[in-house]
Amino acid sequence: MIKIEKLTNELKEKILNLLYTDEVYQVFLIHLIENNQQDILYINDYTHLETILHLKYDGNSYFTNFFTNDDKSLLSISNQLRSLNYKNILLAGKYEEVKTIMNFMNKNKAISLNKYYVYKNNNLKIQVNNSELKRATLDDFDIISLFLIDFF
Numbered sequence: 001m002i003k004i005e006k007l008t009n010e011l012k013e014k015i016l017n018l019l020y021t022d023e024v025y026q027v028f029l030i031h032l033i034e035n036n037q038q039d040i041l042y043i044n045d046y047t048h049l050e051t052i053l054h055l056k057y058d059g060n061s062y063f064t065n066f067f068t069n070d071d072k073s074l075l076s077i078s079n080q081l082r083s084l085n086y087k088n089i090l091l092a093g094k095y096e097e098v099k100t101i102m103n104f105m106n107k108n109k110a111i112s113l114n115k116y117y118v119y120k121n122n123n124l125k126i127q128v129n130n131s132e133l134k135r136a137t138l139d140d141f142d143i144i145s146l147f148l149i150d151f152f
Contacts, residue, residue: 001042001053001080007033014049019067025094029054029065042080044073053077061088071100078104 004011015033019026032039032054040062044051051073055062066077078101081089091098098111136144 001044001051001076002046004038004041004043007036007038007041011043011046012036015043015052018049018052018069021069022067026065026067028092029067032056032065044076051076053080055084055086055089061090062086064089064091066091066093066097066101068097071097074100075104077101081105 007015012033016030019030019033023030029052037056038054039057040055042053043049050070051068052066054065057063064081068074068077074097081091081101082105091101093101095111095113102109102111
């Protein structure tokens with residue numbers, strides 16, 4: 001695999017276009033690439049891009065995402081991970097693909113599936129809030145802006 005030292009706009013666009021084909025599963029990787037957080041990034045080829053490997057050191061381990069349309073490319077991903085020889089890798093991906101990579105690397109560790117937490121509102125206390133409704137004017141913007149979060 002080829003290590004990307006500097007992510008150009010052209011390559012970034014190619015990577016994102018590929019990731020958007022599997023957008024539901026690639027949310028984190030799309031977010032990282034869109035925000036120019038390339039960290040450690042590998043691709044299979046500049047001209048025929050089909051495999052991406054991304055590693056981000058979070059202080060404890062390397063959070064690792066990958067994307068491929070081809071199951072054969074999972075071997076090249078596992079070879080790259082093996083050659084990096086990092087001690088702590090958190091491998092995120094689809095269960096079957098993670099399992100295949102782990103098998104290629106001869107790792108016999110248990111794979112933890114995603115955990116989901118369900119909110120149960122059993123002990124809610126209803127509070128009566130005597131709020132006052134007011135229409136904001138431009139004069140109020142300085143005060144209101146203190147309580148806003150800018151997402152863009």
